[in-house]
Each structure stands twice: as C-alpha cells, then as structure tokens.
Amino acid sequence: MNSKNTLSIPLSVRESLKEIGGMIACARKEKQWTQEELAKRIGINRMTVGRIEKGAIEVAIGCYLTAAWLLGLPILTWQAMGEGRSDTVVSDLLTKLKRALPNRVRKRQKTIDNDF
Numbered sequence: 001m002n003s004k005n006t007l008s009i010p011l012s013v014r015e016s017l018k019e020i021g022g023m024i025a026c027a028r029k030e031k032q033w034t035q036e037e038l039a040k041r042i043g044i045n046r047m048t049v050g051r052i053e054k055g056a057i058e059v060a061i062g063c064y065l066t067a068a069w070l071l072g073l074p075i076l077t078w079q080a081m082g083e084g085r086s087d088t089v090v091s092d093l094l095t096k097l098k099r100a101l102p103n104r105v106r107k108r109q110k111t112i113d114n115d116f
Contacts, residue, residue: 009057018055020064020075025053027071042066 028038028049035049042049044063051059052067068075 014055014057017057017064020068021053021055023073023075024064024067024071027073028053028067031071038067038070041070 028035035046035053039046039049042063048059048063049067052064065075
C-alpha cells in the first residue's frame with residue numbers, strides 16, 4: 001500500500017485499529033492460543049494475525065471482528081447487549097443517534113393486536 005492511501009486513513013482510525021489489535025493479542029495470550037491457532041479458526045494465515053495484532057489498516061475489518069468474536073471481546077454493540085450490558089460507548093452513541101433522527105426516518109413501532 002502506498003503512502004498516499006495511508007494518508008487518507010484518519011489518524012484516529014489507525015490508532016483505534018492498533019488498540020483493537022492490542023486487545024486481540026492480549027485476549028489470545030490469555031486463552032493461551034498461538035497465532036497459528038487463531039489464524040486457523042478465522043481462516044487466514046498466521047502472518048495476517050500478526051498484522052491484526054499490530055493494527056494494520058490493510059487487513060479486512062471482517063478479520064478483526066471475527067478474531068474479536070472468537071476471543072469473546074465485546075467490542076461490538078450487539079455483543080455487549082447480548083450479555084445484558086448496554087454501557088458500551090458504541091451502544092450509547094447509537095442510542096443518541098437514534099434519538100436525534102427526525103420522525104420521518106425513525107422506524108415505526110408495529111402494534112401487534114393479540115386479542116383473539
């Protein structure tokens with residue numbers, strides 16, 4: 001990847017990928033998995049796991065998310081909500097965004113009539 005493409009990625013995004021990669025590395029080590037084991041579970045090669053752990057921008061986001069899911073890292077809203085937690089930054093942000101939507105864009109709640 002040339003430096004022109006690298007510059008188009010915001011610094012905050014690159015830092016976030018490095019942070020997520022570090023979390024993945026720590027969780028992998030806690031489970032006592034090798035990079036090779038994690039790679040086999042994801043369906044990628046060991047070198048790609050190494051790049052994920054370093055926060056490389058050229059690795060597909062699906063690889064990051066799959067690694068996080070396999071390792072039980074609740075970095076996604078639906079993972080935290082599935083555990084009965086909604087205290088994640090992402091979840092709070094999504095809630096605020098939904099409230100900020102104009103009425104014409106919000107999903108309408110369907111009323112179900114269970115009266116038989």
